[in-house]
Amino acid sequence: MNAPAPAIDLRDVRLTLGGRTILDDASLEIGAGEFVGVLGANGAGKTTLMRALLGLVRPERGSIRVLGRPAARGNPAIGYMPQVRAAAAGLRLSGWDFVAGAVDGHRLGLPIPGRAGRAEVDRALDLVGARELGRRPLFETSGGERQRLLLAQALIGRPRLLLLDEPLISLDPHHQRAVVALARSLQAELGLTVLFSAHDLNPLLGALDRVLYLGGGHAALGTVDEVVTGHVLSRLYGSRIDVVRLDGRIFVMAGGGEEPRGEESRGEEPGEHRRHDAASPRQDAAATRGGHA
Numbered sequence: 001m002n003a004p005a006p007a008i009d010l011r012d013v014r015l016t017l018g019g020r021t022i023l024d025d026a027s028l029e030i031g032a033g034e035f036v037g038v039l040g041a042n043g044a045g046k047t048t049l050m051r052a053l054l055g056l057v058r059p060e061r062g063s064i065r066v067l068g069r070p071a072a073r074g075n076p077a078i079g080y081m082p083q084v085r086a087a088a089a090g091l092r093l094s095g096w097d098f099v100a101g102a103v104d105g106h107r108l109g110l111p112i113p114g115r116a117g118r119a120e121v122d123r124a125l126d127l128v129g130a131r132e133l134g135r136r137p138l139f140e141t142s143g144g145e146r147q148r149l150l151l152a153q154a155l156i157g158r159p160r161l162l163l164l165d166e167p168l169i170s171l172d173p174h175h176q177r178a179v180v181a182l183a184r185s186l187q188a189e190l191g192l193t194v195l196f197s198a199h200d201l202n203p204l205l206g207a208l209d210r211v212l213y214l215g216g217g218h219a220a221l222g223t224v225d226e227v228v229t230g231h232v233l234s235r236l237y238g239s240r241i242d243v244v245r246l247d248g249r250i251f252v253m254a255g256g257g258e259e260p261r262g263e264e265s266r267g268e269e270p271g272e273h274r275r276h277d278a279a280s281p282r283q284d285a286a287a288t289r290g291g292h293a
């Protein structure tokens, strides 16, 4: 009868944290099966938005619907790969046990899922091409390998929506490309809707259907060509932003001209954003406007 419900539907949404407005007046729809990059400077609200979709942050006003229902905690149709996951690195668990930690009724450290659960873990590992990795302890895995295991963990329960929060952080360009390609192929193969957050747009170019840009307490959704322009981003951040396209890469710079960042300077650690890269025009601009929205 009617068109299918959008995967994500925000109406007049305001999100606040500790009295600060992180996002205001956000109304947007993301269609089922879309691959959307969530871009914005550090602190722009990417993680907060994902937590709101998970029902972990309640909107101060407006409504959030996910897969046709109001956002609520414990939605099994959402697979989530959170941003803070350094703790996994030191675990002596095997990759398989780690992925099995997401199987229903199963506790980390007590790897005894039933037969169906074990098949589900194997399936998730196969989907990310990590059957071999599953046999190794986590502390032996590289950053790129661990991201694949985390992605497998997010696929447990056969979600229809994947929220991947900065999966490229601390990966080198080669592994960044591999993670983007993997997320893209899962989207196509399983018909998933994917939200993929990043502070640099360039590794995602070519994979994205659309981009959701956050800044200054506001959101802009559209194709890369529609949204990533000096005009749109300057309005979003409330200060002058220049966008330069060069050799198939896009550089977003605060007015006054930052040096474009090169390949070699990426792959940084979380929290370490000394220079502004694509999608990270002045962090202070985002913070200031977000605070008074």
Ligand SMILES: Nc1ncnc2c1ncn2[C@@H]1O[C@H](COP(=O)(O)OP(=O)(O)O)[C@@H](O)[C@H]1O
Pocket (backbone or CB within 6 Å): 017, 018, 020, 022, 040, 041, 042, 043, 044, 045, 046, 047, 048, 049, 287
């Ligand atoms: N629990 C909290 N209370 C108050 N402010 C918070 C809290 N968590 C995050 N913030 C602030 O909310 C803003 C958005 O954060 P976040 O969603 O993590 O941004 P991003 O993921 O884009 O880096 C930041 O300015 C951050 O400092």
Ligand SMILES: [Mg+2]
Pocket (backbone or CB within 6 Å): 046, 047, 048, 083, 165, 166
């Ligand atoms: Mg974040």
